[in-house]
Structure formats: structure tokens, C-alpha cells
Amino acid sequence: MSPGSRHASRSPSRTGPPGQPVARADLLPAFSACLLRLHELARHGQPAQWLQVALQEFHGLLPFTSAWWGENSGAVGPQPAHNWQHGSLGLPPSFADEWNALSSVDSFGQGSMARLGQVCRDSGDADDPPAVAAFVRRHGLHHAMAVTLELPVSGLMFFVSLYRPAGQPAFSDDEALLFGLYLQHLRQHWSDVVQDTLRQSLVGDARQMALCQPDGRLLYLGADLARALQQAHPGWRGTQLPAALLARLTGGGSALRLGRQSLAVSACGELLALHLGRPGGPGQDLSPREREAALLYASGVTYKAIARQLGLSPATVRTYLRTVYSSLGVRHKVELAQALGLSHR
Structure with a gap:
């Protein structure tokens, strides 16, 4: 997390991961296999552990000691950058709160958010403010590598940071190249997983x-x-x-x-x-079931499909929709979509 020798990665030059490195001739096949597993995970994985499992898969190709990921907002005026949602491997639950308290002086984090899509790396804490240096040492973040990307579906920034403690090798150029490529796929698959999961129960923005x-x-x-x-x-x-x-x-x-x-x-x-x-706005007095049925119907789902999804009879769905139309004062599906904030559909 320290600013020290922070730099953006450009081209590969050295061998792969430490410990049990993937031979350079085997690197592309191994990376391809990793992407295929990621694709399969996106189709069948459980959302609750999806990012954790996806990064554990990547660990087999690029070893790291700990990892942190989530959604951040950047600094706006006097408000510092903030982490709103996170997950981690090998780090305590308090990690996000600790970082939020330091975000205004963490040059590494600020640099990653300022260079969206680029892999940022750093080693050491010699030039850090005392609070950041203590944070780095406390959690074994001597070597850090991070990518921050836009997550259009949420309106926030999506990031993943990998860490190794002192005594282990710094992240190499080859590792940075693989990490940057993998994160592009990871971000897209995670966005799809989120939207597909939300559509199971709610429709909207x-x-x-x-x-x-x-x-x-x-x-x-x-x-x-x-x-x-x-x-x-x-x-x-x-x-x-x-x-x-x-x-x-x-x-x-x-x-x-x-x-x-x-x-x-x-x-x-x-x-x-x-x-x-x-x-x-309109629709504030709708019951949760009425609103669910209305959102699904406005997005093009049929009576029967709504009934199956909500565990209702088609007649009950029709009753809900009649109530919704009356409550919102709408006459047809286009007006319903507009009243529910789905006018873009």
C-alpha cells in the first residue's frame, strides 16, 4: 500500500511466479486454462463466494499471500476515497475500516484509482506516512500490485489488490501483465454475475x-x-x-x-x-409483491413466467397488476415502465 517505488506496468521481461513458477513456454496455455475456468465459474458459481473462488483460481497461476477487492468511490472535494464493499483473502475483517481511515494519505491507492485499467506495483514503506507504514507492516503488504477499473453497472470503481510480505519476491513484469489481462475478464464476468443474480428477484437500475x-x-x-x-x-x-x-x-x-x-x-x-x-415518486405505496410483479411485467416478462418466478397463480398476478395500474394511474406497459423508472427499456 506504500507509495515508494510505485510504477505502472508496461511490458513483460522476467519469469513467472515465485515458489513454483510456470515455465514461460507453458504460461499462455496455463493462462488460457485459467480463463476457461473463470468462464465456467461465471456460468455455475455461487455469487456469495464468486470473487473469492475466482481469485483462488488465479493464485494457482500467480501466487500471492493475501488479496483485497471491492468497490471504491474516489475523492470528491474534501471527501477522501472510500471503500463501500469488500472481500479479502488472508486479511482481517477490520482491513477495510483501517484503510478508509488512511485513504487520504495512501498514495498507492490514490495512484491506482487515478490510473484506471493500469497495473500499479510498489515495494516497501520507507517513504510512507507513519500510519500507512504501520498498516503495511501490520498486514504484510510489503509488495503490492493493484488494478482499479470502472464498474459501469454500479457507478463505482472495482479494484483488486494482491500482496506479498517482506522476504518474498516483488511482483514481476510478467505477473503484472497476466494480472492486468485477468482483471479485464474478471470484471466483465463479475458484472454479468451481478446483473443475472439481481434479475432473479428485481428489475431496474x-x-x-x-x-x-x-x-x-x-x-x-x-x-x-x-x-x-x-x-x-x-x-x-x-x-x-x-x-x-x-x-x-x-x-x-x-x-x-x-x-x-x-x-x-x-x-x-x-x-x-x-x-x-x-x-x-409513484409506486411508494405498492406492496413488495405488487412491485416485483410490476417490474417484471414492465420489463417484458409474461404473466405465466411471473407466476412461476414468484410462486403465484397467473390470476393472482393479474390481480396485482390491476391494482398497480390503478395505484399508478397508468394505462399500458410503456406508461408502467416510465412510472417505475424503467423508461429506458
């Missing part, structure tokens, strides 16, 4: 949605919902749903208020999907 574990740990967070959570729960720092909101969810709430807005909550397999409603 992914920037207004989130996916979380039953215990509130965030797996995906859209920028609009992040801002709404922060406004409704001052002091909320991300990575996990606010405790007060989680208590309402575990208490059985499925249609909640979030400040002036509504928050629809639906089961999404083993996860919870959250969808932010528009402030003061």
Missing part, C-alpha cells in the same frame, strides 16, 4: 440495488443506494448494511423506508437483494 449476505455483508452495492444509505444513516461506513437497517430486515421487513425513499427487499437464492425506490 443496478445503481439503485445491492446484494448482501443474510448477515448484512455486502457483495455488491450500487452508487445511488450507497448514497441513500449514507444519508439515512449518518456515520455509516459501508462494507455491511447499517445495523439498524439489518435489524429491520431480520425482523421480517420486506418494504422499508430509507429516509424519503422506499427500499424493497427480496430473497435471491441464499442472498438478499435490495432495490431503492424513487423519492416521493
